[in-house]
Each structure stands twice: as C-alpha cells, then as structure tokens.
Amino acid sequence: MRVTLLWFAALRERRGVASEVMYVPEGTTLAALYARCIPDDRIPVAHVRNQRVCAPDERVADGDEVAFLPPLGGG
Amino acid sequence: MIALIDRAIDVAAVRRAVDDPGCGAVLVFEGVARDHCDGRRVLSLSYEGWPAMAEATLHAIADEVRGQWPGARIALVHRTGEVAVGEPSVVIAVATPHRAACYEASRYAIEALKARLPVWKQEIYEDGSAWKANAPTGPER
Numbered sequence: 001m002r003v004t005l006l007w008f009a010a011l012r013e014r015r016g017v018a019s020e021v022m023y024v025p026e027g028t029t030l031a032a033l034y035a036r037c038i039p040d041d042r043i044p045v046a047h048v049r050n051q052r053v054c055a056p057d058e059r060v061a062d063g064d065e066v067a068f069l070p071p072l073g074g075g
Numbered sequence: 076m077i078a079l080i081d082r083a084i085d086v087a088a089v090r091r092a093v094d095d096p097g098c099g100a101v102l103v104f105e106g107v108a109r110d111h112c113d114g115r116r117v118l119s120l121s122y123e124g125w126p127a128m129a130e131a132t133l134h135a136i137a138d139e140v141r142g143q144w145p146g147a148r149i150a151l152v153h154r155t156g157e158v159a160v161g162e163p164s165v166v167i168a169v170a171t172p173h174r175a176a177c178y179e180a181s182r183y184a185i186e187a188l189k190a191r192l193p194v195w196k197q198e199i200y201e202d203g204s205a206w207k208a209n210a211p212t213g214p215e216r
Contacts, residue, residue, distance in 0.1 A: 006125065008125060008193070008195055009123055009195035009197070009206050010195075010206045012123075048128070051127065051128045051131065067125070067128075069193055070195065070206070070208070071208030071209070072189070072190070072191070072192060072194065072195065072208065072209055073122075073194060073195045073196030073197075073207050073209055074124070074129075074153060074165070074188055074192035074193075074194030074195075074209070075106045075153075075164070075165055075185060075188055075192070075194075075209060
C-alpha cells in the first residue's frame with residue numbers, strides 16, 4: 001500500500017524531509033508506521049490520517065496521507 | 076477573514092472584518108512575540124504550519140464560536156515564518172452584541188487555537204534555537 005507521510009518541525013528536521021511516499025504492508029497501524037520511521041522517539045505525537053486525529057492502533061489504507069504531529073506551538 | 080499567512084498580519088484589517096452594526100462589543104486579541112522565555116533572551120520566533128489542516132482547524136474554531144455565542148462575528152489570522160519581538164503571530168477579532176460574550180468567545184478562540192492548530196514555534200536565541208510546545212493545561216507562565 002502506498003502512503004504519503006508529512007513531517008513537521010522537530011520531526012521534519014529529524015527525518016530530513018517534509019514529505020515522502022512509503023510502501024507498507026496491509027494491516028500496518030499508524031503506531032507501527034511511526035515506529036518504523038522514528039525508531040527511538042519519545043516525543044508524544046498526535047496520529048493523523050487524512051487530516052483527522054486518530055487512535056494509534058488505527059490501520060492505514062492505500063492512498064492515505066499520514067502525519068505525526070509533535071506537540072503544537074501555535075499562538 | 077480566516078487564514079494562515081506567511082507575512083505580517085494587518086491588525087486593522089482583521090478588526091474591520093468583524094464590523095457589524097448589530098455588535099456593541101469588539102475585542103482584538105494579539106499574541107505577540109516576547110523577548111524572553113524560561114530566563115533566556117529570545118531574538119525572534121519562527122513558526123511553521125501545516126496550511127491545509129491549519130485553515131480547516133481555524134474554520135472549525137470560528138464555527139464553534141458562532142454556534143456557541145449567537146450573533147458573534149470572528150476573524151482569525153495566524154502567521155508563519157519569522158516573527159520579530161513585538162510583532163503579532165496571531166490576531167483574533169471578535170464582535171458580539173454584548174460584552175460578556177465577547178470576552179468569553181475571544182478567550183475560547185485563543186485557547187482552542189493553542190490546543191489544536193497544527194502550527195509549531197521555534198525560539199531563536201543568540202546561541203541557538205529550540206522548538207517550544209504550548210503547555211497542555213495549567214497556569215500560564
């Protein structure tokens with residue numbers, strides 16, 4: 001399955017790109033995808049699938065846009 | 076006027092966006108870049124946002140305000156990029172028929188924005204920089 005990943009702020013710096021395309025096996029959860037990309041991270045992230053905040057154990061689908069948001073700093 | 080922009084915010088224009096002869100109260104809130112944080116001197120702030128989701132979130136907050144305070148008008152503008160000390164990074168204008176609702180709605184909007192808007196802030200110091208998150212709850216510092 002093809003998913004597009006978006007990275008912001010500290011995670012963008014860590015990953016080195018603002019967006020990327022990845023191919024993942026059927027049944028991959030958001031949490032598993034995050035762990036694969038950022039293996040030893042301790043930042044509490046919000047798991048976002050197609051611009052909607054989701055539970056970490058939600059599974060991704062082909063064509064999804066996924067983002068992991070580090071703690072917000074707007075205002 | 077609901078927007079995430081990458082240039083200086085025209086505060087007067089945000090204020091004008093809520094003009095309404097039926098509203099007797101108007102509040103303009105400016106969140107302004109401060110020159111210190113946790114005892115460190117801050118030279119400027121640099122904001123990064125997720126434009127698509129940020130604009131959707133700003134519209135959702137505006138809808139909530141209009142639903143919760145009948146007759147309210149609201150304009151919300153957040154800025155990205157580098158913001159010098161003393162300049163606003165966010166401006167929220169609210170107009171309501173009476174003052175009590177205006178204070179409530181203005182406070183609601185800034186707290187909702189700080190909790191939910193996909194925007195990140197980097198503090199620039201003389202000797203480096205750091206990403207700074209909003210406190211989830213608790214007293215203001």
